[in-house]
Structures are given as structure tokens and as C-alpha cells.
Amino acid sequence: MLDVRRLVLLRDLAAHGTVTAVAELHRVTPSAVSQQLRLLEDETRTRLLERTGRSIHLTAAGRRLAEDTENVLAALEQAQNRLRTGTGEPTGALHIACFPSALAPVAAPLGEALESAHRDLRLHITEAEPEAAVRLLLERRVDLALVYRYTNLATPPHPGVEAHTLRADPLVAILRTDHPAADPGRSPIDLRELADTSWITAPPRTACGDAVLQACRSAGFTPEVRHTCTDFSAMIALAAGGGHTVLIPHMAAAHLPPTLTARPVTDHTLTRTIEIAVRHGTAHEPAIAACLNELRTATDERTRPPSDPQDG
Numbered sequence: 337m338l339d340v341r342r343l344v345l346l347r348d349l350a351a352h353g354t355v356t357a358v359a360e361l362h363r364v365t366p367s368a369v370s371q372q373l374r375l376l377e378d379e380t381r382t383r384l385l386e387r388t389g390r391s392i393h394l395t396a397a398g399r400r401l402a403e404d405t406e407n408v409l410a411a412l413e414q415a416q417n418r419l420r421t422g423t424g425e426p427t428g429a430l431h432i433a434c435f436p437s438a439l440a441p442v443a444a445p446l447g448e449a450l451e452s453a454h455r456d457l458r459l460h461i462t463e464a465e466p467e468a469a470v471r472l473l474l475e476r477r478v479d480l481a482l483v484y485r486y487t488n489l490a491t492p493p494h495p496g497v498e499a500h501t502l503r504a505d506p507l508v509a510i511l512r513t514d515h516p517a518a519d520p521g522r523s524p525i526d527l528r529e530l531a532d533t534s535w536i537t538a539p540p541r542t543a544c545g546d547a548v549l550q551a552c553r554s555a556g557f558t559p560e561v562r563h564t565c566t567d568f569s570a571m572i573a574l575a576a577g578g579g580h581t582v583l584i585p586h587m588a589a590a591h592l593p594p595t596l597t598a599r600p601v602t603d604h605t606l607t608r609t610i611e612i613a614v615r616h617g618t619a620h621e622p623a624i625a626a627c628l629n630e631l632r633t634a635t636d637e638r639t640r641p642p643s644d645p646q647d648g
Contacts, residue, residue: 433469
């Protein structure tokens with residue numbers, strides 16, 4: 337019988353292209369990966385790899401076996417899920433990949449709520465941007481992934497996974513309170529009102545950076561960028577100090593210094609959709625189902641309008 341761990345190494349080689357990348361992924365040496373792949377060739381009695389100098393490529397047989405490995409892993413996962421489903425109660429370790437700006441508002445309270453409701457369940461959180469999070473999910477290193485897509489970039493759904501929409505997270509303008517457009521009594525801001533200001537944005541070729549640039553160009557101008565960074569907290573600090581314009585997701589603007597305010601914008605396409613991604617067929621596994629339910633419940637409570645204090 338073929339060794340599943342060696343099959344996984346072959347699958348990862350097909351996905352990542354080099355033995356070094358596979359070794360880094362599994363935190364072993366390249367020579368250890370090469371040795372296991374040679375043993376897999378011995379087990380199958382088939383040439384799975386072509387070696388040219390320092391390069392290594394999968395043969396046609398190797399590619400077929402790498403593809404079949406996904407079916408093997410899915411079958412094993414299904415068998416494990418049936419065992420867990422039979423117990424009814426979520427138990428064991430649940431691994432989640434989460435993008436940075438959702439760690440504090442979403443992942444942290446999720447861990448407390450899940451472990452309070454299910455004493456035998458233990459949540460493990462890994463910080464990862466969507467592309468890396470989906471890769472971890474497909475490699476079965478995590479059970480769920482909190483990911484996002486920016487609406488105005490027309491980003492396609494993440495391939496190979498089942499996505500459940502959690503909430504919309506519109507981008508808001510972060511302005512100094514003395515800015516003319518900062519008046520909370522005003523209607524939402526047209527981005528053209530901010531065309532002559534200096535900006536702080538995420539770098540080019542990042543989702544947030546590209547989404548903001550696209551929105552500004554659609555409004556008829558290219559922003560004058562003073563600072564670039566990926567950390568929303570750093571953007572807020574820089575805006576407080578220099579009065580520069582920032583557009584960030586509403587979720588990341590929960591805690592602003594008193595000198596800043598968050599204002600909605602008229603461009604309704606400037607939104608990121610937050611999704612929960614799982615592997616196909618795993619949403620009903622008890623621990624994953626409990627996590628999905630808790631995330632939806634927390635989102636519903638967060639977005640429910642406050643009740644009238646005179647009611648009841």
C-alpha cells in the first residue's frame with residue numbers, strides 16, 4: 337500500500353514546483369523530501385520524476401498520481417468526518433486561517449465563544465492573507481479560512497473551495513475631524529472631494545492598494561500617494577499625524593484616535609466581501625459546523641439594529 341505522507345509530498349511538488357519549496361512547507365530538509373520521493377517511486381515501481389541537473393519535474397505518471405492523491409485525501413477526510421459526525425459534539429483541534437484585520441474583531445472572540453460552548457474543542461488560529469489561507473486549506477493544514485474579495489476588482493471566487501459569505505465590509509474614508517468633509521451631518525463623501533489631498537494607501541499589486549487606486553481613477557483622478565504600508569493601524573497613526581487621506585475597510589476602523597473620524601463614501605463598489613472558505617463536503621462536520629454557526633450568529637448580532645429602549 338502506498339504511503340500517504342509520500343503521496344502528499346508528491347502532490348505538494350506538483351503544486352509548488354521545487355523540492356526546496358516542499359521542504360520549507362513541511363519544515364524538513366530538501367534531501368529528506370528527495371529521499372521520500374525516491375521511496376515512493378520504489379513503492380509504485382514507476383518513474384514519477386524527471387531530474388535534469390538541479391531541476392525536477394513530474395512525469396505524466398507522476399502528474400496523474402498527484403491528481404489522484406486529492407481523491408485519496410478526500411476519502412480519508414470523509415471517513416474521519418463520519419466518525420466525528422457520529423459523536424455529534426464538536427471535539428478536538430479546529431484550525432483556522434484568518435487575514436490580519438479580522439484577527440481582533442472576528443477570530444479572537446470566536447475562540448472564546450467556541451471554547452465556552454464546546455469544552456472539548458480547541459481553536460488554533462494562523463494569520464494568513466486570502467491566497468495563502470486558501471492554499472493552507474487545500475493542503476489540509478487548516479479546516480476553515482476567513483478570506484475576502486474586493487468588489488470593484490471583480491476578483492473571481494477562490495478556486496477549489498466552498499465559500500460562504502459572512503458579511504460586506506465597506507471601505508470608509510479616514511479624515512481629520514477638522515477636514516471640511518468630516519462633518520458627520522453631511523451625506524457620504526464623493527471621492528472627488530478628496531482628489532487634492534495627499535493619501536496613504538496599501539502598496540501597488542495588493543488587493544487593497546489596487547481597489548483604492550481603481551476607485552480613485554473611476555472618480556476621475558489618480559491619488560497623490562505620500563505613504564504606502566499594509567498595516568491598517570499604521571495607516572491610521574500616519575493619518576492622525578499628517579492629516580493624509582486613508583481609505584480602509586470599516587472593520588479596521590473600529591478604534592480611531594479622537595482627532596480622526598470615519599466617513600462613508602458614495603462609491604458602493606468600494607467594498608470587500610468577507611467569506612468563510614471550507615473544503616467541499618466538510619461544512620457539516622461538527623466542529624466546522626459549530627464554527628460556521630458561531631460566525632454567522634456573531635455577524636447577525638453585530639449588524640442587527642439596536643432595539644428601541646422604550647420597547648419591552
